[in-house]
Amino acid sequence: MSLLVIEDIHKSFGGNKVLRGVSFSVEKGEILGIVGPNGSGKTTLINILSGVIKPDGGVVVFKGKDITGWRAYRRAKLGIGRTYQITRLFTNLTAFENVMIPLHYGAGEKTSVRRIEEILETVGLSHKIHSYASDLSLAQRKRLELARALALRPELLLLDEVFAGLNPVAVQEIVSLIGKLREELGITVVIVEHVLKALSQLADRVLVLAEGKVIFSGKYEDMVRDKEVIKAYLGERYGETA
Amino acid sequence: MAKLNWLVLGTILLLYALPPLLSGYWERVLSSVFMLTSLTYAQNVLLGYTGYPAFGAIAFFGLGGYTTAVLMIKVGIPFGISLILGGMVSGLVALLIAPPLMRLKSHYFAITTLALQIALAELSANIEITGGAYGINLPIYKGFLGTTIFYYLFLSVLLLSFLTNLFIERSKFGYALKAIREDEVAAESSGVNTVLFKSVSFGIMALITGLVGGVYAYWITYIDPESMFDLLLSVKMFVALLFGGVGTVAGPFIGAFSLELVSELVWSEFIEFHGVVLGAIIVLVILLLPGGILKSRG
C-alpha cells in the first residue's frame, strides 16, 4: 500500500484554477521530487497535503486514512512534517523552544533536553540550541525548520524549496542530510524544487506540474528528455534556473 | 527577568498587609490600580502571548459586571457566587465566539472586538433585565471588613491574573500560545490545535476581565451601559500594556502601576488639561516606546 495517495485534486483562487485534477501516489521510503514552472501549483499542492489549505475537490489518503478534511495539526500528529519556501520559524523563541513545541504537541513525547539536543544534532545545529531563531543565518534557519519538522517524528516530510537562496556548499550539506534521514530513519520525502541539480542527486522519481496538471512522472534522466516537459519550460519565460 | 517576576510577586503579597496603613482614598486609588493591572494582565495573555489585540476587551468587563449584578439583584444569588458565575459567563461566551472571531487578525480583530463592545453596550441599554439606561443599583456593602473587602478582592484577582501570566510564561501551554503568536500556520503544522488554544486564551482573558467587572460593579454600587463598556478603559489598559512591555510577566504590573499612579498624582493638578495630556501620553507612548519599558524578545 502506498504511504500517500492523492486523487483528482482541484483548487482555484478567485477564478484562477491552480490545480486541475492532480493524482499521484508516494511509496514508503521514496524521495519524490516535484518540479514545474512558476505558478504551476507546486506550493499549493504542498499546502493541500499539509492541510494549510483545503482543496475544492479530490481526496488525500495517508497511511490508508482519508485525511482530506483534516486540519493541519492533526496531520502533523499523524506524521506529516513540512518546511516552508520562506521559513516560518517561531522567530522570537530559541532553537530549543522551536523544537520543543512540535515534540510536545506533535509527537506527544517527553521534552527532555537530551532529546532536543539529539534532534538539533541531526541537522547539525546543537551548538545553537539557545540561540533565538531570528539570530540564525538563512542556512541555519532552514536546518532549524527541518529539525522542527523532524521533532514530529514524521513518516512523510514535505519540503518546499528547501534549497532556495542557499550557496552550493550549503545545498550540498542539506542534500546529504536528506539522504541520511531517509537511510537512517526511513522517512518518506516529497520535495518541491526549483534547483533541479539537487533533485537529480536525491529524487527516486520526479513529477512535473504544468498549468495545474501532472504532465510527467518518471526518472530524472527521462524528464530532461521529455518533449512535453521541455515545451512547458521553454514556453515559459522563467524557464529552468538550475 | 525572572528576578523581576519574583519581585512583583513579593510586592503583590506585601500589598495584602497594607490596608491598616491606608486612608480610604488611597485604598480606593490602589483598588483602581489593581483593577487596571488585572485587566492589563488579562490582555497580556491574549496580546502578549497569543498575539491577538482585543481592543474591545472591556466588552467582557461589562458582561461580567452585568451578570454579577443581575444575578445578585434580580435572582438573589449571594455576591460571591454571582461574581464567580459572572466571570464564567464571560469566559464561556468568549470561548463560543472565539473560533469565528479569531479568523480575523491584527486591527481587523481589534476593531471587531470593539464593535462587540459597543454592540453589548447598546444591547444592555435596550433590554429590560439590565435595567436599560436606568442601569442597576447595588446595595452598599456593609459586611465583613467593610469596603476594604474590595481592596482584597481586586488584589486577589490581580494575584490570580499574575499567576496565570507566570504559568503561561513557563508552561507547555504557554508555548502553544507563543507558537500561535509567532506564526499561526507553523504552529498548526507543529501539531498545535491553534483554534483550540487561541480560543482558550481568549476565554482566559475574558474570564479574568469578567471577574474584574463583577468586583467593580459591587464596589461602585451603580452600573449603567456607559460606565461598564467604557472605551477609555480599553485604551488605558492597552497603553499600560504597551508602556510596560507586551509579552512579559512584570511588564503589565509596571505599566499599569506607573500609568495609574502617575495620572492620579499629576492629573489633579491639570484639571482642565488632563484630557489633552492623556491623549498626548497615548500618542507619545506608542511613538517613543513601541516595545515597552521591558522588552520581550524581538
Added chain:
Amino acid sequence: MRNLLLFLTLLIGFSFSAEVLKLGAAVSFTGKYAKEGDLLKKGYELWKDTVNAKGGIKVGDKTYKVEIIYYDDQSNPNRAAKLVEKLITEDKVKFILGPYGSSQVFAAAGAVEKYDALMVQGGGAASKIYKQGYKKVFGVFNVAPDYGKNLIELATSFKNPAPKTVAIIYEKTIFAEDAAKGALEEAKKKGLKVVLFESYPKGVQDLSSLMIKVKSKKPDIVIGAGHFKDSVLVIKQLKQFKINPKFVGLTVGPPIPSFVKELGKDAEYIFGPVQWSRAFKYKDPLFGSTEGYIKAFKEKYGEEPEYHAAGGTAAAMSLQYALEKAGSLKVEEVRKALLSMKLETFYGIIGFDETGKIVTKKMAVIQIQNGKPRTVYPFQEVKPVYPKPEWK
C-alpha cells in the same frame, strides 16, 4: 531645610485655617457633563463669595469662612467616587457639595455613606437616588418624573380645544426615561390617549424615522424628554417634517439661553419645565429675594443664572442653614437640621422627606415667547400661547 520651612508654613497655615470650613465638590469640568459641571460650580462659587462677604457661616459661637475644594470627575462615576473619598479621607472634608449627573451622584453617595460625612446635591434628578436607603444624601432638585408631570398638567389645563392625544419620545438615559414615565403616568391619569411612547439612544444624530412615526400618529401633544442636544434636534425635525401639534413640551432645553440661539424663531411657543425660574417670587435670607439672586449672579458672571447654577446655590444654602441651625459640625446634628428644615429661599421652599428628597418646592413651566423663556405656570409672568401656531 527648604522642606522644614515648607512644613512650618503649612503648620502656620493650618493653625490659621481653624477659622475656615472646608467643603468639597467633585464636579465635571471635562467629558460630557463639562457644561453642566461648569454651571454648577458657578452656583457654588457665588454662594461661597456671598457668604464670605457677609462674614461667613456661624456655627454655634464660631464663625467660619468657607473654602471649597474642587476636583474634576471627568464625567466618570468611578472618578467621582474616588474623589469624594479623597475629599473625605485626605482633605478631611465632612460636607460634600454634589456632583452633576445621576450616575456620579450614585457613585459619590456610596463613598459618603461609608464615612461620617454628608452630601447635599443639586445635580441629580433621578428618582432612584431616593430609593437606595441613603441616610446622608440630600437633593434639592425635583425628581425627573415631575418634569413630565408638570408639562402634562399644564397641557391638559388648556380647553380651547382640549388636547386628546399625546406622543412621548425620550432619550435612553436614566433622567429622560424617568421624566418620560412621569409624563406617561400623568397622561393616563388625565385620560389622554398615548399614541406613541418610544425612546431613542443617547447621542442620536438623526431622528427621521421616529418623526415619520410621530407624523403618522397626528398627536395633539408632543413631549420630548432628553437633554439639550437632542431637544434641539427634535424641534428642527418636527419642523422639517411639518408636524404641527397643539402643544410641544421638552423636559430640557427651552430655559437654556442657547436653545433660542440655536433655533431662532423655531423655538417660539415651546414649553419646558424648570427647577427654578427668574419669575419665582420668594424671599431669601442671603440674597434678599429671587431678584436679588439674579442681580448678584449677573454682577459676578455677566450672564443670567439658569437652574443648574441655581440648584448649586440652593444646595449649598441648605447646607449652610442646616449648619447654622444645628450649631454644630457633627454630621448627625446637621442631618437632623436638614430633615426638619423648612426654609424659604430664592429657589423656593426647601424641605426634605426621610429619603433626602426635596418635597416642598414647586417646579415651573416656561414658554418661549419673543425669544425669551417666560414663566407661565404656576407663576404667570405672561399668558401662555395655545394652541401653538404652525411652523413658519
Added chain:
Amino acid sequence: MEVLPQLIIESLLLGGFYSFMAIGFSLIWGVLGILNLAYGSYIILGAYLGLILFRYAGLDPILSIPVSLFAGFLFGVLVQKLIFNRAMKLEPFMVLIMSFGLDVLISNALNLVFKADVRSITVSYGGDSFIVGDVIIAKVKLLVFVLSLLLALLLYLFLSRTWTGRAIRAVALDREGATLVGIDPAKIFLITAGIGTAVSFSSGNLYGILQGFTPFDGGLLTVKVFLISILGGLGRIESALAGGFLLAFIEVISSFYLGEGWKLFVALVVMVAVLIFKPRGLLGSKYYGET
C-alpha cells in the same frame, strides 16, 4: 400616510452624506493601511472651522467648503508628517491605539477652546421643507445630499482621471508594484492623508449645517465611517457609496420598525457578520495589506 416612500427618501438623503463622509476614512485606510480613529474628531474640527467662518467671517458654510478642503489638506499632511509617518512601520493595531490617543487629544483640545456647548451652523435657508405628494423633503438635507454627491463625483474624477489619482489607486492595490513603476509611496501617502483629511473637514462643514455638535461627537462618527467602510469595502469611491447608502438604509429601517434604540446595534451586528463571513466587504474590493 404611506411611510415607505418617506423612509426610502430619508435613507437616500442620509446615505449621500454618509458616503461622502466615509470616503476620506476609507481612502486613508485603503491606501496607507491606517485605521484612523481620530477621523470623527477631524470631522468635528471641520465643523468648528465652518462655525468660525460662519460666525466671524460671515461666510456661508457652502462657500467655506473650499477653505475647509484646503485647511483639511494642510492639517492632514502635517499630522501625517509629524505623527503617522513615524508609526507606519509599527503593528497596525498600535497605530490604531495611537490614533485613538489623537482623538482624545483633539476632542479635549476642542473642549478647552469651545467648551461643551452645543454649536450649530444655522443657515437662513435651512429650516424649510418641500412636499412632493406624500413625501416631505427637508431643504437642508437635500442641500447636503447634493453637495455630498457633487464632492464625491469630483473626487472620483480626480482619482480616475489625473496622474496623481491613478498613482494613489496603484499604491492602494499594490504598494511594491507601484514602486516598481516609479511611484514614490511616501509622497502618495502624504497626498492621500491630505485628501482624506480634506474630505473629513468639508464633511464637517455639512455636518454642522445638518445638526448641532459638541467636541465629543467624533466617536460616534468614527464608528459610522468604520461601519460604512466595512460594509462597502475599501479603497474605492463606489465602495464608500455602497456602504454609505447601505448603512443609512439599515439605520432608517431598523429604527422605524424596531425602535430608534436598536439601529446602532443592528448595524454593528451586520458589520460583524460581514467581517467574519465576507471580509472583503459586500462589493468585494481588496483591503490593502490582506494576504
